[in-house]
Amino acid sequence: MGIELITLLLFGSMLLLLLTGFPISYGLGAVAMVFSLWLWGPESLFMGYLAAVGTVNYTVLVCIPMFVFMGMMLYYSGIADDLYDTFQNWLAPVPGGLASATVGVCTMIAALVSSEAAGTLTMGRIALPLMRKRGYQKEIATGCIQAGAALGFLVPPSCIAILYAVIAKESIGRLFLGGAIPGLMLASMYIIYITVRCYLQPHIAPPVPKEERASWDKKIKSLRHLIMPCAIIFSVIGTIMLGLTTPVESAAIGVLGGLIAVGIKGRLNLALINNALMDSAKLTSIMMWIFMGAMTFGQIYDALGAKEIIHTVTTALPLGPWGVLIMIQCTFFILGMFMDDTAILFITMPIYIPIIDELGFNPTWFGVLYIINMQMAYMTPPFGYCLMLIKGVVPPDISMADIYRSVVPFVIIQGVALALIMLFPELVLWLPRVMLGGG
């Protein structure tokens, strides 16, 4: 049997098995092992164990549970409530101010908490009722929350950026810095869209009545809520950017900051730490087991030479570098309908990164493109993790159809941002080069 056919069979049977609802982590490894047994006999099963050892050796990833735990501490400290208070005091006079405040707070949360769920859950709880009370339409009110929360992928510290950096053998700091400007750019684009739309159509977001706006005194005072988050953002991301600490050390400092934040609020107790630790351990473990499965799978297609085949086929296509890049992104989009971001990353990147290198594209830039692609996949059906998440927190009068409609303008904005970043790679590459030097 030709290698081409075996490659096809390998990927086909993997997809088929996963479609039956078999957990992705076990499925990747199991399919690989079956093929290995079939092609090379029982001795080759040792490869599966080597993949396990290989995964254990990715020790830099130890920063993931720490970043997740830090985020949870900050989440429980109620930092988001305070931030929203500040933002809405200041933005109330602007058209669509409450929605813009939501995006603003989400961006800050994204810089503190490395999971997109935090933004959705807190904003769904705090901002949504307030916006509805002020007569904001459903679409704008739920849409801005999801768009803002999805920024968690892009704004550092982001788990997916860490994983990409490790697979692409890039520095984590570089990926963090690369995501910073696109993240801020997207946030600004959302806010501009909200402001312009609400200015033109005041009925979708009625302005807050003058007498109910916060006084200057109150506005100034509310600025104190920014101190703690800014201090933590600086001590975590700032130190990585300046090259003072490794990501692992920054994460540890962040945990300390998170513990202090919860302590100040008087909410620190054993049950809370217990739950947060368990959740962080679980989240990390889920990623690592998928990684292990994907490593096993990767070793088999390496041994098969399938990598070379995919490589030759893609580079031989009469598409040119940009055509290949767009085709790769289409595969992200399609896979994004079935799989979660980590699985896609672990399966496709070992194949794609050499291709990207050969085509002369920058891997940091490619990583950011991938992350924006995942952001879009999370906001569009059918997998649409953000959509399902927000359905769980909205009041029953907002239907799934409302939610689908609400993300449309924001997904379009993401598409525009993606195009901009493809056309102007400097948006990603400038900051890492200035801060860390090199290409």
Add this chain to the structure above:
Amino acid sequence: MDKLRKAVWFMDSLGMGAAKCVKWLILIFVFITLFDVGLRYFFQAPTLWARELVALLFGPMWMLTGAYLLITDEQVRMDLVFHRFSARKKAIFDLITFTLFFFYFGAIVFYSWQDWWICLINNEHTRSVWRPVLWPFKLAIPVGITLLLIAGIAKYIRDLYVAITGRDWNGN
């Protein structure tokens, strides 16, 4: 049946217990790292062992949480159709596909114990300045996968019961 339930409960509690212990490692990582950073910045005297110890303990943390994820069914599935199935149909599907789970982990659990044993009798050390003994850390792989297999057997028994009787595991 009650005896079987008790046995399954015991098998599950092994995996659950392991995860509940190793989650504390995250706090230990934080404290060791902070200690090291503190020594480096304030006393210009970083430790030789902190970074390596944290790195060596990371594997055990996620390896030993694996069984927990299986028991609580939190491993990510490609959820296009699966969530719409009835509990019985889910159990039947899992009974078929989990044979592959046993094949995969059954194969590597064997190699992992073998490799650990070699590491133990050769008294291997890591290649670093600190040079700690390797076998206690390496033990995490065989133990983690063994716990996962035990949890898998418990799950298989539960699924068999659900598939055959159509009732849930508690008999309702």
